[in-house]
Amino acid sequence: MKEKNRHISMKTKAAWRKNINISDVDSFLEEQRQEERIGTVADKSDAELFLSETIPSTEKSLKKARKDKFSASPKYCISLENSSKVPDPIVKRNRVTNDAKITKRTSQVSRLEQKKLKSLVGNHKSLRGVKNSFNKDIWAEEAVPSELKHEWFPEHVVLHHMKNTGKPLVKVAESTHAKPNAVQNVEIPASGASYNPSIDDYNELKQTVIEKERKKIKHSEHLDRVVTKKFIKMSKEEREAMVLKEMSEGLFENADKTTAAPDEEDSENEYSAVNQPVQNKKKKRSEKNRQFRAVARRNLEAITKVELKKLKDINKVKELSTELNKKEKGIAKKRENRAKRMEEKLQKPGRVAYLQYEEPEDDFLEPTELADSLRTLAPAKSLVADRFKSFQKRTLIAPKKHRDGIPRTNRSTLKKWKRYTLSTHKEAP
Numbered sequence: 001m002k003e004k005n006r007h008i009s010m011k012t013k014a015a016w017r018k019n020i021n022i023s024d025v026d027s028f029l030e031e032q033r034q035e036e037r038i039g040t041v042a043d044k045s046d047a048e049l050f051l052s053e054t055i056p057s058t059e060k061s062l063k064k065a066r067k068d069k070f071s072a073s074p075k076y077c078i079s080l081e082n083s084s085k086v087p088d089p090i091v092k093r094n095r096v097t098n099d100a101k102i103t104k105r106t107s108q109v110s111r112l113e114q115k116k117l118k119s120l121v122g123n124h125k126s127l128r129g130v131k132n133s134f135n136k137d138i139w140a141e142e143a144v145p146s147e148l149k150h151e152w153f154p155e156h157v158v159l160h161h162m163k164n165t166g167k168p169l170v171k172v173a174e175s176t177h178a179k180p181n182a183v184q185n186v187e188i189p190a191s192g193a194s195y196n197p198s199i200d201d202y203n204e205l206k207q208t209v210i211e212k213e214r215k216k217i218k219h220s221e222h223l224d225r226v227v228t229k230k231f232i233k234m235s236k237e238e239r240e241a242m243v244l245k246e247m248s249e250g251l252f253e254n255a256d257k258t259t260a261a262p263d264e265e266d267s268e269n270e271y272s273a274v275n276q277p278v279q280n281k282k283k284k285r286s287e288k289n290r291q292f293r294a295v296a297r298r299n300l301e302a303i304t305k306v307e308l309k310k311l312k313d314i315n316k317v318k319e320l321s322t323e324l325n326k327k328e329k330g331i332a333k334k335r336e337n338r339a340k341r342m343e344e345k346l347q348k349p350g351r352v353a354y355l356q357y358e359e360p361e362d363d364f365l366e367p368t369e370l371a372d373s374l375r376t377l378a379p380a381k382s383l384v385a386d387r388f389k390s391f392q393k394r395t396l397i398a399p400k401k402h403r404d405g406i407p408r409t410n411r412s413t414l415k416k417w418k419r420y421t422l423s424t425h426k427e428a429p
Contacts (some may be wrong), residue, residue, distance in 0.1 A: 004232060014209055025381050036086050143162070179352055180394070183350060189363065190208075193364070195371050195377045196370075205364055349392065349395060356399070357399045358399070365380070
């Protein structure tokens with residue numbers, strides 16, 4: 001230890017602890033711990049201290065190198081190995097060294113394992129009969145137990161109980177599992193569209209195709225009649241004259257209007273009250289009594305009218321009952337019609353985009369185009385196109401329309417682009 005500094009007071013123990021220099025003691029103890037960990041140089045052999053360079057032999061086969069690799073400990077376990085030379089502070093450990101005790105413990109473990117295996121085998125045998133018998137419908141089980149199905153348990157109490165017991169009731173909307181429509185995945189074609197149909201089926205299909213074409217022609221004629229023919233064709237001179245007349249309406253006034261204008265202005269300048277002044281006239285007692293008697297008379301007439309209506313209704317009980325029955329029948333009929341309309345709506349495709357689904361044309365062939373055998377039969381349409389239309393009808397994909405003349409970068413309109421020459425000030429007149 002070094003001598004104490006004369007400028008520092010060493011009167012108290014705290015001053016001694018603070019100002020004393022024990023670095024030499026720390027270095028000595030650190031060296032001692034290092035020797036305990038890795039050992040002293042005197043204890044180690046020459047083979048551990050010195051390494052002789054040797055040329056590796058090339059006679060080692062690849063098989064032997066692989067064997068050595070398997071027997072050697074992996075590299076990631078090097079950090080787990082204990083490289084310290086410090087002796088174990090606890091010399092006496094609770095280790096079982098008696099062979100009898102070791103065999104006893106191993107026999108107990110093996111006995112427990114055999115018992116467990118027997119129980120598993122027994123359970124498997126008992127469940128084998130249950131698996132083969134389908135006496136219970138697991139999907140028909142209700143989530144709410146029978147104890148909670150009572151009039152004293154309202155719905156919110158049942159929901160609260162099931163939520164806090166670990167079996168919450170999840171309400172799922174019916175629309176999540178319902179199909180958008182009842183259209184079949186693969187629709188059976190008409191019997192008249194066969195390659196060798198019967199005469200009746202072929203005529204029936206022909207009649208349906210004719211009816212559809214008639215409807216289309218009728219619709220186009222209707223649009224032509226109510227839209228196209230309503231616009232009058234005018235020449236350029238007539239259109240300019242009409243525009244000039246409409247735009248100059250009200251600019252030129254008659255002489256009578258100009259002469260009568262000053263008189264009207266003079267009359268407008270005169271002040272005239274819109275509402276006449278109100279005078280606070282008190283009603284007499286006789287007028288008030290007359291008014292009260294009139295109100296009482298009106299109330300009495302209303303009461304007597306209601307009572308008379310009751311008497312009339314008592315006499316018209318049969319008529320009222322027949323009227324009610326008629327209304328009930330009408331309501332029932334409306335419900336049936338609504339149910340039919342809903343069923344028909346399910347058979348029709350829904351609308352999922354701007355464009356509406358268009359039914360494809362029926363596969364109808366002229367009598368001359370009918371094939372006499374399957375070898376000469378030509379396919380009427382593509383199977384891919386048929387599946388594509390089926391997806392559109394089942395609202396799985398949005399219907400699209402082929403748009404010619406429109407580039408892929410801009411498909412905001414369904415019509416073809418029309419090009420016009422823009423007249424600007426740069427063009428010569």
